[in-house]
Amino acid sequence: MSVLVYTENWDGKFKKLSFELVSYAAKIAEELNTKVVAVSIGNVEKAALAELGKYGASKVIVVCNGELNNLDNKAYNAVLAQAAEKEGANVIILAHNNKGKALAPGLSVKMKAGLISGVTGLPSSYSPMVVKKKSFTGAAFANVKVLSEKSILTLFQNSYAVVEKNIEPSIEEFAPALPAINTQVTNVDKVTGKILLSDAEIVVSGGRGMKGPENWSGIEELAQILGAATACSRPVSDEGWRGHSEHVGQTGKIIAPNLYFALGISGAIQHLGGVSSSKCIVAVNTDKDAPIFEAADYGIIGDVRKVLPDMITAFKEFKASN
Amino acid sequence: MKILVCISNVPDTTTKIRFNAEKTEFDKTGVQWIINPWDELALTRALELKEGSGGAVECVDVASVNLIDAEPTIRKALAIGADKAFRVNAMPKDAYFVAGQLAEVVKSGGYDLVLCGIESSDYNGSAVGGMLAEFMDYNSVSAVSGINLDGGKITINREIDGGKEVLNISAPLVAVVQKGIAIDPRIPNMRGIMMARQKPLTVSEPTGIDALTSFETYELPAPKAACKMIDPENVKQLIDLLHNEAKAI
Numbered sequence: 001m002s003v004l005v006y007t008e009n010w011d012g013k014f015k016k017l018s019f020e021l022v023s024y025a026a027k028i029a030e031e032l033n034t035k036v037v038a039v040s041i042g043n044v045e046k047a048a049l050a051e052l053g054k055y056g057a058s059k060v061i062v063v064c065n066g067e068l069n070n071l072d073n074k075a076y077n078a079v080l081a082q083a084a085e086k087e088g089a090n091v092i093i094l095a096h097n098n099k100g101k102a103l104a105p106g107l108s109v110k111m112k113a114g115l116i117s118g119v120t121g122l123p124s125s126y127s128p129m130v131v132k133k134k135s136f137t138g139a140a141f142a143n144v145k146v147l148s149e150k151s152i153l154t155l156f157q158n159s160y161a162v163v164e165k166n167i168e169p170s171i172e173e174f175a176p177a178l179p180a181i182n183t184q185v186t187n188v189d190k191v192t193g194k195i196l197l198s199d200a201e202i203v204v205s206g207g208r209g210m211k212g213p214e215n216w217s218g219i220e221e222l223a224q225i226l227g228a229a230t231a232c233s234r235p236v237s238d239e240g241w242r243g244h245s246e247h248v249g250q251t252g253k254i255i256a257p258n259l260y261f262a263l264g265i266s267g268a269i270q271h272l273g274g275v276s277s278s279k280c281i282v283a284v285n286t287d288k289d290a291p292i293f294e295a296a297d298y299g300i301i302g303d304v305r306k307v308l309p310d311m312i313t314a315f316k317e318f319k320a321s322n
Numbered sequence: 323m324k325i326l327v328c329i330s331n332v333p334d335t336t337t338k339i340r341f342n343a344e345k346t347e348f349d350k351t352g353v354q355w356i357i358n359p360w361d362e363l364a365l366t367r368a369l370e371l372k373e374g375s376g377g378a379v380e381c382v383d384v385a386s387v388n389l390i391d392a393e394p395t396i397r398k399a400l401a402i403g404a405d406k407a408f409r410v411n412a413m414p415k416d417a418y419f420v421a422g423q424l425a426e427v428v429k430s431g432g433y434d435l436v437l438c439g440i441e442s443s444d445y446n447g448s449a450v451g452g453m454l455a456e457f458m459d460y461n462s463v464s465a466v467s468g469i470n471l472d473g474g475k476i477t478i479n480r481e482i483d484g485g486k487e488v489l490n491i492s493a494p495l496v497a498v499v500q501k502g503i504a505i506d507p508r509i510p511n512m513r514g515i516m517m518a519r520q521k522p523l524t525v526s527e528p529t530g531i532d533a534l535t536s537f538e539t540y541e542l543p544a545p546k547a548a549c550k551m552i553d554p555e556n557v558k559q560l561i562d563l564l565h566n567e568a569k570a571i
Contacts, residue, residue: 010484070489071482073452073462096448097483101440102464102498105452108418114534115417117447130538136348137443139339141541148534154448182461183491190485198483202571226571244467244502245481250335250443251359252501259570270335273443276543280570282560283549293549298563302554310557318561318571 003029004089007038017157019055024160025093026056031126037087041068053169061174072183077106082176096154104154113150120159137250137273158256200229202259207233209264209304213241218308225315233265249274264304267292325382326433327365330358330442331392341540355395360439366504369403381405385427387420400518401510412528421453422531434493440500451498460494467502
């Protein structure tokens with residue numbers, strides 16, 4: 001038996017998310033009295049692979065094959081299923097991000113393993129496996145029980161703290177059989193030089209109260225000072241002030257950063273569904289009765305276009321002295 | 323080409339979420355039901371593809387796994403413009419069960435392109451589309467924000483963690499779609515609503531697939547402490563609180 005974790009890499013590098021996943025897997029493995037095996041697909045340097053041991057992986061399985069340069073759901077799931085079988089994995093853990101969401105469902109059917117997606121913490125029971133997950137778009141949690149022998153969990157970013165274990169992992173190359181690759185990627189447009197919304201620990205988000213796209217430089221400046229990602233509410237992306245990829249809320253992205261700034265966002269229920277799991281929310285709005293203040297920890301009643309420049313000055317001073 | 327759009331019946335997005343006293347079931351009292359927002363965008367895009375295909379797309383049908391009380395939602399999909407509808411008469415137990423039932427609809431209808439919304443706004447599983455592809459052994463792409471047909475070629479825009487990709491993939495295909503796939507969902511017009519009453523809605527009984535998971539109990543998030551208000555003239559206090567109290571910076 002083992003706990004298998006898929007650790008995705010970005011241009012050969014792991015991120016904090018990868019270490020959160022391994023730490024989470026290590027805790028589950030400890031409870032099940034077994035070990036963590038990490039699967040890495042693509043070219044990653046040995047030192048980086050060994051780093052997975054720091055967070056609790058006893059073994060790292062490396063699959064290097066040019067056919068796997070782009071995500072093909074069938075091919076990646078063939079790799080994960082074969083690795084799981086080889087390692088006798090009863091629990092498989094993936095990230096609840098685009099890749100994890102693309103792969104976990106197919107793997108669930110392939111392995112007849114019950115899938116609980118979007119978990120935010122450790123299981124409350126291991127036999128049977130019961131884990132809490134977000135439901136009703138952040139408005140509730142559901143405790144879901146796995147009825148099959150094997151289970152698959154997808155973990156939300158930023159919901160499990162990394163724990164160091166300092167294991168020296170064995171690194172093993174693996175060449176599983178691959179099906180024909182059907183996904184032909186013709187163009188890749190990677191975001192560079194910006195903090196991704198999905199990775200961000202701090203998010204600065206603007207709403208209709210910003211009055212227009214020309215006022216976004218303040219949001220970008222504050223985000224830059226804080227090392228934050230930028231986001232927006234639905235009306236802002238619908239108006240085309242910002243791209244759809246920045247929309248957070250019920251029909252956009254669901255995020256859970258440590259700190260979320262809602263600037264000029266009234267906080268419609270659909271918006272709150274996407275951000276209410278943030279650990280700390282700061283709201284600036286002219287309307288003292290805006291629903292955002294019910295979800296916020298700290299609030300400022302005022303015109304964001306007046307308050308934001310003061311915030312920028314104050315945060316700059318803070319950053320300069322800390 | 324035949325397109326099937328899978329439809330989930332979900333509480334209206336403004337619904338106050340409540341559960342029964344035992345916290346084992348969602349309280350449906352007074353709830354308005356809608357087409358899951360992502361499924362509605364999928365249907366809208368499917369209809370655009372059909373209209374722009376010069377006859378190459380033969381039909382856009384919808385399928386849902388649900389009891390009879392979901393029929394108004396399914397009729398709405400017909401009113402928006404779907405040609406036919408299928409309802410598998412069963413409580414949707416979990417994503418695996420639902421995908422297994424939908425696979426029967428896909429098989430019997432011979433659909434070569436299936437569109438599913440990336441998640442439903444109630445159970446947020448992000449699972450049915452990917453599971454359906456595996457049941458059918460179809461190709462699949464997730465996080466699809468654009469889809470175009472050019473003859474037999476399918477071009478897809480997909481969001482990846484850290485950017486976007488354009489790709490080609492062949493049918494039969496399950497595309498799991500998200501925001502961006504269509505600008506605004508279509509709203510049924512009066513003619514559509516009238517026509518929807520005449521369109522076929524076929525009901526079938528479920529096949530014997532067991533669920534792999536069960537939803538045991540629900541919890542509501544702990545109520546938040548009251549928001550601390552800060553004087554807009556004293557923004558420094560915010561920084562002090564974020565640093566020393568919340569330890570967020």
